[in-house]
Amino acid sequence: xxxxxxxxxxxxxxxxxxxxxxxxxxxxxxxxxxxxxxxxxxxxxxxxxxxxxxxxxxxxxxxxxxxxxxxxxxxxxxxxxxxxxxxxxxxxxxxxxxxxxxxxxxxxxxxxxxxxxxxxxxxxxxxxxxxxxxxxxxxxxxxxxxxxxxxxxxxxxxxxxxxxxxxxxxxxxxxxxxxxxxxxxxxxxxxxxxxxx
Amino acid sequence: xxxxxxxxxxxxxxxxxxxxxxxxxxxxxxxxxxxxxxxxxxxxxxxxxxxxxxxxxxxxxxxxxxxxxxxxxxxxxxxxxxxxxxxxxxxxxxxxxxxxxxxxxxxxxxxxxxxxxxxxxxxxxxxxxxxxxxxxxxxxxxxxxxxxxxxxxxxxxxxxxxxxxxxxxxxxxxxxxxxxxxxxxxxxxxxxxxxxxxxxxxxxxxxxxxxxxxxxxxxxxxxxxxxxxxxxxxxxxxxxxxxxxxxxxxxxxxxxxxxxxxxxxxxxxxxxxxxxxxxxxxxxxxxxxxxxxxxxxxxxxxxxxxxxxxxxxxxxxxxxxxxxxxxxxxxxxxxxxxxxxxxxxxxxxxxxxxxxxxxxxxxxxxxxxxxxxxxxxxxxxxxxxxxxxxxxxxxxxxxxxxxxxxxxxxxxxxxxxxxxxxxxxxxxxxxxxxxxxxxxxxxxxxxxxx
Ligand code: SF4
Numbered sequence: 309x310x311x312x313x314x315x316x317x318x319x320x321x322x323x324x325x326x327x328x329x330x331x332x333x334x335x336x337x338x339x340x341x342x343x344x345x346x347x348x349x350x351x352x353x354x355x356x357x358x359x360x361x362x363x364x365x366x367x368x369x370x371x372x373x374x375x376x377x378x379x380x381x382x383x384x385x386x387x388x389x390x391x392x393x394x395x396x397x398x399x400x401x402x403x404x405x406x407x408x409x410x411x412x413x414x415x416x417x418x419x420x421x422x423x424x425x426x427x428x429x430x431x432x433x434x435x436x437x438x439x440x441x442x443x444x445x446x447x448x449x450x451x452x453x454x455x456x457x458x459x460x461x462x463x464x465x466x467x468x469x470x471x472x473x474x475x476x477x478x479x480x481x482x483x484x485x486x487x488x489x490x491x492x493x494x495x496x497x498x499x500x501x502x503x504x505x
Numbered sequence: 506x507x508x509x510x511x512x513x514x515x516x517x518x519x520x521x522x523x524x525x526x527x528x529x530x531x532x533x534x535x536x537x538x539x540x541x542x543x544x545x546x547x548x549x550x551x552x553x554x555x556x557x558x559x560x561x562x563x564x565x566x567x568x569x570x571x572x573x574x575x576x577x578x579x580x581x582x583x584x585x586x587x588x589x590x591x592x593x594x595x596x597x598x599x600x601x602x603x604x605x606x607x608x609x610x611x612x613x614x615x616x617x618x619x620x621x622x623x624x625x626x627x628x629x630x631x632x633x634x635x636x637x638x639x640x641x642x643x644x645x646x647x648x649x650x651x652x653x654x655x656x657x658x659x660x661x662x663x664x665x666x667x668x669x670x671x672x673x674x675x676x677x678x679x680x681x682x683x684x685x686x687x688x689x690x691x692x693x694x695x696x697x698x699x700x701x702x703x704x705x706x707x708x709x710x711x712x713x714x715x716x717x718x719x720x721x722x723x724x725x726x727x728x729x730x731x732x733x734x735x736x737x738x739x740x741x742x743x744x745x746x747x748x749x750x751x752x753x754x755x756x757x758x759x760x761x762x763x764x765x766x767x768x769x770x771x772x773x774x775x776x777x778x779x780x781x782x783x784x785x786x787x788x789x790x791x792x793x794x795x796x797x798x799x800x801x802x803x804x805x806x807x808x809x810x811x812x813x814x815x816x817x818x819x820x821x822x823x824x825x826x827x828x829x830x831x832x833x834x835x836x837x838x839x840x841x842x843x844x845x846x847x848x849x850x851x852x853x854x855x856x857x858x859x860x861x862x863x864x865x866x867x868x869x870x871x872x873x874x875x876x877x878x879x880x881x882x883x884x885x886x887x888x889x890x891x892x893x894x895x896x897x898x899x900x901x902x903x904x905x906x907x908x909x910x911x912x913x914x915x916x917x918x919x920x921x922x923x924x925x926x927x928x929x930x931x932x933x934x935x936x937x938x939x940x941x942x943x944x945x946x947x948x949x950x951x952x953x954x955x
Binding site for chain 2: 388390
């Protein structure tokens, strides 16, 4: 995973609340054994008619939205199943950040592990971001300083826990972090009598 | 004096392996359940790093999501499905993990077989690459769904990085009226909280109505905790729990160690919701997420979004009772246990259905038990399809799916757009409501059949 520090990106709006992982990556298309190439199935039921023929009216299919890397969605993005195919597909499509007022827990964790930044903003900033994204304007993200800059309306701070931020900024691998605690894990197993029998 | 703790806090504190400032804790996992849909990439990750499974003895696998529910010998398995089955078989054999697979007598939906085998136990931390892992909280375990990266973490280290969630007490007093089930209770709770209402929290269901629930019913309630956005749902273990577990294949011999597993008097929860069970009715959903549910005698709320109404082909202000339906699905990790089948059969006995009805038991042992009790005959004589165990039309990955525009009364847990097949319209309800609706070919109130 490449480190994330600052970047700017074109926006696209999907102003629907409670977008669940069955919409992000319909289960039917997740019968795969790899993580790659899933951008094609992103929002498949909404994005295509028939056999992968794009629906012109779907926001991602508009000409102006091509090359967008920041998605502005409605509240509570990513609810539903725990499938990591959702962030895999969003990242494969080209998204680097999602802006919403809230994210579902499991999705949020999955996104962060895949270098996809969930940006939580308040209702006022969200309304601005949606307007901007309707025009596909460019926003900039500064992760070390936790700021999102919206053209014409300045910067807003966004929250992120210190550990997730460090992992993203320094490209730290979380499995490696856990593995550094190997001795503590073994000690825990001995202390709780839960060693392999 | 030690500060009073909640059930969640007791289990959490007992599983913290390491905690550093500004970092999530390293949490020990007692039981890791895996299935074919969310594990292949995790095993590939292990191989790429040259790692082994740290505790194969605490890892248990099944095949459930994509498995055909028609006669297995004759079922045609598409290549994508066959590859998922092949991979989990190979991964389990290469890494020494027990697999209750396609040809096993204990195969079933992962959240059904964990408890059934006695693997799920009070006080444990349990994870699975599946959001309905919350089901196992019914036994007083801390159980939650994880993504595939985390599946890899647990395979490699038996640990997870976790931020401490907040606590949420759901206190249900009174008793459920006749014909109002655990499914109705949890649908009512989710309707009250909304689909994201419990995000970042662990729910603990308490109160006399919860104590009165059987284990099957408690599993139904905990199962759907995730539909309110909760990280997990749990119920303190009691004699009901111990009696249910006693004698199961992997169950503990003694339950003494679990008697203190409850929230202490005076323990503080971050939030509380109180519900009076005696005022509840059977519930049905009308929209495209599980929070969009209402009492069966009600009307579709005026504030329902246009997108949901258009998708569902419904109008604000209309009644759901009498809405014509095409399919009924009785199954899923929410409602596929023996008591669910008995309750549906009690309504269907001696009657004929006016819709396509799939009855899919949660596991092979449940299927056998139902056949011993003659429930399969009740279903068949009523005109239902009696199937092999699996997730089936809960997620529509195995060919069991709705056609575009069809309405289905389903005992599963999600009514998202396309969940049961592209363009399919799901109405979530209890097995009783599903059975009554099957008889009428319309959404019906089961209480008239009891
Ligand atoms: S029955 Fe449905 S909800 Fe349960 S594990 Fe299977 S697909 Fe998931």
